[in-house]
Amino acid sequence: MEEQLSAIFARFRGTAGEVIPLLQKTQEELGFLPEEAMRRIGDFAGVPFSKVYGVATFYTMFRFTPVGKYHVCVCRGTACHVRGADQILEHVERELGISENETTGDGEFSLETVACIGCCALAPCITVNSDVHGRLTSKKASQVLKKARGAALKEEEDGK
Amino acid sequence: METNVEKVKITIDGKEVLVDPGISILEAARQNGIHIPTLCHHPALSSWGGCRICVVEVDGSPKLAASCVTPVRVGVVVVTSNERIIESRRTILEFLFAERNHNCMICAQSGDCELQKLAYELQVDHLTVPALFDEFPTDITSAYLAIDHNRCILCGRCVRACQEISGARVLNFNNRGPHNLIGLDLSETREASTCLNCGVCMQVCPTGAIYDRYRTHYAVKGHDTAWQTTESLCPQCGLMCPAIFSVHDNTVLKIDGKLEADDSRPDRGQLCYKGRFEVLKTIGKRLTRPMLRNGDGTLAEESWEKALDLTADRLRAATRAKKGAAIAGLASSMHSNEALVFFRDLMGRGLGAGCIDTLDGAHFRIVHRAWAGLDMPLKEASWKMIPEADHILIVGADPYQTQPIVSSLIRRTIFENRTKVSVIGQQADLFPFAAHHLPLKEGDASLLIKALLDEATDCGTDDVKMAQAAELVRKLCLSETDAAVFHDIARTVSEASNPLFITVAGLITAADDSGFNSLVHLSRLKGLLPGSTLRLIILKPFGNSSGAWKLGLASEAEPGSKGQATACVLFLAGEQVSDPDLLERLTGLDFLVVISPYIPESLADMADVLIPCPLWIEEDGTYTSLDGTETGYKKKVIEPPSGVRDSWQILSALAERTGFRPGFDTWNDVCKAAQKEMGG
Ligand code: SF4
Ligand code: SF4
Ligand code: SF4
Ligand code: FES
Ligand code: FES
Numbered sequence: 001m002e003e004q005l006s007a008i009f010a011r012f013r014g015t016a017g018e019v020i021p022l023l024q025k026t027q028e029e030l031g032f033l034p035e036e037a038m039r040r041i042g043d044f045a046g047v048p049f050s051k052v053y054g055v056a057t058f059y060t061m062f063r064f065t066p067v068g069k070y071h072v073c074v075c076r077g078t079a080c081h082v083r084g085a086d087q088i089l090e091h092v093e094r095e096l097g098i099s100e101n102e103t104t105g106d107g108e109f110s111l112e113t114v115a116c117i118g119c120c121a122l123a124p125c126i127t128v129n130s131d132v133h134g135r136l137t138s139k140k141a142s143q144v145l146k147k148a149r150g151a152a153l154k155e156e157e158d159g160k
Numbered sequence: 161m162e163t164n165v166e167k168v169k170i171t172i173d174g175k176e177v178l179v180d181p182g183i184s185i186l187e188a189a190r191q192n193g194i195h196i197p198t199l200c201h202h203p204a205l206s207s208w209g210g211c212r213i214c215v216v217e218v219d220g221s222p223k224l225a226a227s228c229v230t231p232v233r234v235g236v237v238v239v240t241s242n243e244r245i246i247e248s249r250r251t252i253l254e255f256l257f258a259e260r261n262h263n264c265m266i267c268a269q270s271g272d273c274e275l276q277k278l279a280y281e282l283q284v285d286h287l288t289v290p291a292l293f294d295e296f297p298t299d300i301t302s303a304y305l306a307i308d309h310n311r312c313i314l315c316g317r318c319v320r321a322c323q324e325i326s327g328a329r330v331l332n333f334n335n336r337g338p339h340n341l342i343g344l345d346l347s348e349t350r351e352a353s354t355c356l357n358c359g360v361c362m363q364v365c366p367t368g369a370i371y372d373r374y375r376t377h378y379a380v381k382g383h384d385t386a387w388q389t390t391e392s393l394c395p396q397c398g399l400m401c402p403a404i405f406s407v408h409d410n411t412v413l414k415i416d417g418k419l420e421a422d423d424s425r426p427d428r429g430q431l432c433y434k435g436r437f438e439v440l441k442t443i444g445k446r447l448t449r450p451m452l453r454n455g456d457g458t459l460a461e462e463s464w465e466k467a468l469d470l471t472a473d474r475l476r477a478a479t480r481a482k483k484g485a486a487i488a489g490l491a492s493s494m495h496s497n498e499a500l501v502f503f504r505d506l507m508g509r510g511l512g513a514g515c516i517d518t519l520d521g522a523h524f525r526i527v528h529r530a531w532a533g534l535d536m537p538l539k540e541a542s543w544k545m546i547p548e549a550d551h552i553l554i555v556g557a558d559p560y561q562t563q564p565i566v567s568s569l570i571r572r573t574i575f576e577n578r579t580k581v582s583v584i585g586q587q588a589d590l591f592p593f594a595a596h597h598l599p600l601k602e603g604d605a606s607l608l609i610k611a612l613l614d615e616a617t618d619c620g621t622d623d624v625k626m627a628q629a630a631e632l633v634r635k636l637c638l639s640e641t642d643a644a645v646f647h648d649i650a651r652t653v654s655e656a657s658n659p660l661f662i663t664v665a666g667l668i669t670a671a672d673d674s675g676f677n678s679l680v681h682l683s684r685l686k687g688l689l690p691g692s693t694l695r696l697i698i699l700k701p702f703g704n705s706s707g708a709w710k711l712g713l714a715s716e717a718e719p720g721s722k723g724q725a726t727a728c729v730l731f732l733a734g735e736q737v738s739d740p741d742l743l744e745r746l747t748g749l750d751f752l753v754v755i756s757p758y759i760p761e762s763l764a765d766m767a768d769v770l771i772p773c774p775l776w777i778e779e780d781g782t783y784t785s786l787d788g789t790e791t792g793y794k795k796k797v798i799e800p801p802s803g804v805r806d807s808w809q810i811l812s813a814l815a816e817r818t819g820f821r822p823g824f825d826t827w828n829d830v831c832k833a834a835q836k837e838m839g840g
Contacts, residue, residue: 058333
């Protein structure tokens with residue numbers, strides 16, 4: 001992490017106004033915002049820790065736990081909500097054994113909710129990494145997750 | 161002198177008034193005796209305009225305006241109260257009550273809560289919206305103050321106070337929407353965070369969300385209208401912070417900082433954990449009656465007359481038996497100048513004591529010796545200089561322990577001015593913010609400062625000196641990283657144009673004080689401050705160390721160098737004695753009398769007489785500032801426990817019984833004597 005942060009900081013001047021871009025770049029690089037990274041950003045930008053954390057927790061784009069290999073976003077936008085997003089979320093949570101904003105113990109899946117992915121016509125929908133899956137039912141959602149899990153297993157076997 | 165600003169004519173509640181331009185409608189109303197309720201607004205803080213309880217009608221506009229953030233305009237017509245306004249305020253208040261748990265009956269703040277008062281004022285006696293609150297966490301990890309998020313109304317006063325007054329910038333809003341919470345640092349517990357426990361956030365919190373862990377439940381102590389307040393100062397460290405004591409039933413309920421104080425003090429009216437909280441703590445059992453050692457070796461209560469008679473007899477006998485050195489007088493530097501002057505004269509002129517010293521005499525002797533070799537009077541810099549410095553070097557001192565406001569001022573300067581701070585030694589609470597941190601190994605101080613002196617004053621110019629410095633650094637066996645930090649500190653010192661050095665006498669052992677001398681030289685080489693003042697702040701261990709030292713209470717010679725005393729008068733001010741050297745000095749005496757507010761636990765087997773005296777909140781007296789230049793009057797806040805006499809009365813009675821005429825017959829006389837000696 002140390003090296004990655006140094007490389008990021010090298011591109012900034014270390015001013016208070018740079019906190020958000022610093023957080024963004026760090027998350028891009030590390031996948032999430034570890035506590036130590038936020039402290040380093042505070043030191044570097046001359047900004048108190050409380051400020052870094054306040055900003056980071058205000059924006060939903062920042063996360064504080066690593067994302068899984070498969071990052072699942074359940075849409076809770078208006079269209080999806082009307083078409084049963086809550087049930088989909090509940091189902092996905094049960095299937096994966098984690099709640100919103102958590103990551104499975106094996107690091108394979110992480111779960112997050114978002115407001116509108118922009119394909120309301122397909123509501124209710126979820127994304128797994130960059131793939132959108134629409135017109136979901138509980139059953140279909142299970143299939144999507146199963147497929148992802150299968151792919152993961154396969155990769156592992158291929159690796160062997 | 162004041163430039164004549166054109167006043168602005170406005171109309172509030174039908175009344176035409178002239179007000180200063182640029183002020184808020186709220187201020188204008190208050191100046192004219194019109195009440196507008198507020199919650200997120202606090203006069204000592206910047207305005208935020210977040211809660212909207214202060215709404216008023218401006219020029220009949222259908223949209224109500226938050227008066228705390230709306231500036232006055234020429235000719236504006238303001239209505240501060242009508243049905244629509246009251247309704248709007250009531251709704252806001254109801255939402256606040258519904259949002260979190262405000263069960264006043266079991267809240268420690270009940271009786272002194274702005275939210276509660278507003279509910280009474282606006283007659284909110286039930287909620288028309290369902291109470292939807294979740295359960296939020298409570299953090300009681302600090303020994304001083306707790307935060308119960310269930311009582312928080314997210315007004316943000318604490319966040320602003322921590323930033324603007326304390327300067328520690330520990331607090332902020334975390335998350336958003338219904339998950340919005342006040343958080344410390346990266347959402348840590350108070351103990352794990354960088355909070356300084358100054359309690360400013362607690363003072364400005366309008367609810368019971370941030371509360372005092374020492375305090376008696378207000379509900380038990382009655383409503384705040386029944387209390388008296390006394391404005392005085394905190395004498396505990398030499399910074400003499402103005403403090404407002406709320407008292408009921410002869411009990412101190414809380415101590416507030418004077419936030420709206422003038423700007424002569426850069427601390428902006430904060431108090432520290434000692435001034436705000438530790439006063440409320442008792443550190444032992446109070447002594448309320450004199451005690452004498454009986455034939456069977458136990459201590460038993462005795463009348464004042466008997467105790468004073470016996471003490472006087474024994475002291476006189478000791479003097480007779482062994483001329484001169486027989487008696488030692490030892491005082492705490494927490495006493496007022498008046499008590500100290502009287503004690504000094506009674507012991508010296510009255511009883512011919514061979515040794516008069518203070519509990520912090522060792523510190524004094526180090527400073528004194530360092531000065532003896534110099535050709536200038538000891539003039540230390542004031543802590544008020546801190547915000548102006550461009551570099552602060554702390555050597556061995558730990559202001560958070562001794563003068564906590566110094567440490568919060570340093571923190572604020574780091575954030576506000578990006579001042580570079582270098583810490584050599586221990587000051588854990590500054591580590592995350594300091595530019596440099598170099599550990600200080602026991603016994604290395606002198607060498608390290610000498611090396612710093614050589615390297616910083618001749619950085620790159622004098623090859624011989626640089627080589628010397630390099631040699632010294634080698635001797636220190638610093639690790640590679642530490643050596644790099646060392647060189648960087650030296651460079652920062654040499655480049656600084658307005659540096660300040662902060663240290664403590666206790667840093668140097670009595671045997672080797674050359675490091676202290678080097679530091680004095682270093683600060684001298686950086687140029688004196690106006691008034692031939694050194695760029696050096698010497699932190700002292702007791703509240704009135706400067707006063708005691710100036711009054712000659714601390715002994716210049718090592719105690720005991722004039723022969724062993726056989727009797728000792730120990731004049732404590734609320735501390736327990738734990739210093740092994742001192743305990744050693746007190747063993748084997750023929751006679752030991754201890755004048756103390758508390759039963760001195762560690763001396764219970766040694767003392768022959770115990771005489772109760774008041775704590776500092778129970779007596780008047782003047783104190784001298786850390787740098788020795790200012791004097792402050794500390795008022796009595798509460799009465800001492802019944803049966804306890806004033807220090808002045810105790811010392812007078814002893815003078816009378818030993819046949820000594822001190823030259824002051826009244827308390828006023830002592831005050832004058834002390835004032836004269838302090839040069840006031
Ligand atoms: S106690 Fe002082 S330092 Fe700590 S959070 Fe409150 S205002 Fe900030
Ligand atoms: S803790 Fe107190 S001061 Fe801070 S936001 Fe909550 S209610 Fe306001
Ligand atoms: S800094 Fe000193 S004077 Fe001020 S409140 Fe704390 S102990 Fe008292
Ligand atoms: S609401 Fe779900 S995609 Fe728009
Ligand atoms: S007091 Fe004016 S908006 Fe809160």
